[in-house]
Amino acid sequence: MRKNIVAGNWKMNKNLQEGIALAKELNEILAADKPNCDVVICTPFIHLASVTPLVDANLIGVGAENCADKVSGAYTGEVSAEMVASTGAKYVILGHSERRAYYHETPEILKEKVKLALANGLTPIFCIGEVLEEREAGKQNEVVYAQLAGSLYDLSAEDFSKIILAYEPVWAIGTGKTATAEQAQEIHAYIRSTIADKYGKEVAENTSILYGGSCKPSNAKELFANKDVDGGLIGGAALKAADFKGIIDAFK
Numbered sequence: 167m168r169k170n171i172v173a174g175n176w177k178m179n180k181n182l183q184e185g186i187a188l189a190k191e192l193n194e195i196l197a198a199d200k201p202n203c204d205v206v207i208c209t210p211f212i213h214l215a216s217v218t219p220l221v222d223a224n225l226i227g228v229g230a231e232n233c234a235d236k237v238s239g240a241y242t243g244e245v246s247a248e249m250v251a252s253t254g255a256k257y258v259i260l261g262h263s264e265r266r267a268y269y270h271e272t273p274e275i276l277k278e279k280v281k282l283a284l285a286n287g288l289t290p291i292f293c294i295g296e297v298l299e300e301r302e303a304g305k306q307n308e309v310v311y312a313q314l315a316g317s318l319y320d321l322s323a324e325d326f327s328k329i330i331l332a333y334e335p336v337w338a339i340g341t342g343k344t345a346t347a348e349q350a351q352e353i354h355a356y357i358r359s360t361i362a363d364k365y366g367k368e369v370a371e372n373t374s375i376l377y378g379g380s381c382k383p384s385n386a387k388e389l390f391a392n393k394d395v396d397g398g399l400i401g402g403a404a405l406k407a408a409d410f411k412g413i414i415d416a417f418k
């Protein structure tokens with residue numbers, strides 16, 4: 167059975183003390199009122215080693231927002247999947263549209279990152295999604311298919327089953343514009359159908375596909391109610407414990 171998941175992406179926000187305070191606050195809130203879904207917080211690298219021992223692993227999984235496409239060595243400033251895993255983190259966001267756009271991460275680079283994440287026991291939260299012009303040209307299915315095929319569809323079925331997908335229309339990220347529940351359901355169903363074509367119905371049915379893009383407490387329930395939307399990847403609203411909890415509560 168696929169899991170319902172609400173994952174936060176802190177991006178480049180919160181210094182270490184602020185991050186620790188947010189993680190503690192969220193942990194307390196969720197300990198007092200248990201979530202009905204898996205909860206993950208993906209933090210800047212420098213927070214990971216401090217945050218993982220602070221939170222109850224039964225309530226909150228911790229992840230990074232990226233990892234290197236190389237194992238180790240002379241890659242100044244990079245952080246490897248092995249290093250991420252050594253902090254106790256269990257997840258890593260890969261292929262976020264900001265990484266693709268600002269740091270020129272190609273499907274080939276992401277393929278390497280996915281392999282290294284899996285080799286180190288991390289669960290990739292792999293992001294796909296089209297930009298506005300592609301949506302307006304009706305090319306969203308083509309775009310997400312190319313992103314999936316370009317980075318993931320060489321994986322074995324066993325490895326693919328370890329991946330969480332996040333469909334994030336780029337035009338909805340941080341813009342306040344949200345895909346409608348119908349738009350989200352339509353493309354999530356398409357994504358699941360391509361997984362079924364590639365890996366079979368069982369793998370497709372067991373893959374969690376999250377929606378991301380201006381998700382907030384007021385729209386989460388309607389989005390997550392769709393049969394192929396298994397939760398959310400949350401940016402801005404993950405930075406306040408009460409807002410993030412409001413989204414988690416969409417599963418109640």
Ligand code: PEP
Nearest residue numbers: 339340378379380401402
């Ligand atoms: C994100 O960047 O993953 C995201 C969904 O951001 P926001 O919720 O702020 O749109």
